[in-house]
Amino acid sequence: MTAQSSSHRKPVRTAIFPVAGLGTRFLPATKATPKELLPVLDRPLIQFAIDEARAAGIERMVFVSHPSKSAIEHYVLEDPELEKTLREKGKDKMADRLCDNALDPEKVEVRFVMQDEPLGLGHAVLCAADEVLDGAVAVILPDDLILGEPGCLSEMIEAYQGADDGHMVATMQVDDQAVQSYGILSVTGRDGQVLKADGMVEKPAPEEAPSRQAVVGRYVLDGSIFEVLKTQEPGAGGEIQLTDAIARGSKELGLCGFRFTGTRFDCGSKEGMLSAILAYAGDRPEFQGVLDSATPTVLAAE
Ligand code: G1P
16 A cells, blocks of 8 residues: 555545534534535535635545435535526526536536444545545545635645645644644644644544644545545544544555645534634625624623
């Protein structure tokens, strides 16, 4: 098992979106609406992830979903009936926007596979194994919203093409207490945005964490990850962890972290979602008045 050397690397063609989670932290909002469809203002979370993958040149998107979340399929695919109705009513601008957001199967291949049981992120990625194209694969967790240009996956894939490591994970610095909520990279060196690493640990106690570099939900993984996942035993939380499978292959394949440019929001938490909405609105002039008038109240309440 060796990673392709950087000079002959094939393009990263597939992105896997694990979207089977039940989103219990956002109940009751997620009782009938998948958490990936919760809006950051007027854009569902999954739209940001799709756009990031499109901008990175991804050819096939594999959504690992759950049978109770058919609304995701409805959202992701084109809806010719709705488009027709809008055009008949003269709402062409709105129809154009819908078309821009939806995935056109002639431009990007779309696959849905089901993860019936919540056996962990590693298991979710394994569910996509039969649908991936050759070469390394990207994994995007839509809960981790990363705003900013260039898109995180675009800059990661560019860095991956020039790196020798088989696996690359996006990372950010966190404080001591936060390490137990993330996969933590064992860092051995740094070259610009790329961190050399020799392993990673899922949700360690602060005193056992090998660094403060936390993995956020963007991965570019050597295609051999699926073979490793097939024999991956459950780890932290009794789940099949992607982190453990990456760590197992890392000695032979090489592993690195990537310090991305944008700002990451943990939209799996209410605080993160609210911050994302405020940041997203802050970039749009039409909301400036609302934000300006809200700010003094927020400050006064502190
Ligand atoms: C997952 C991964 C973890 C990673 C995190 C990023 O954890 O297992 O390694 O740091 O996503 O958001 P989860 O948040 O699903 O518990």
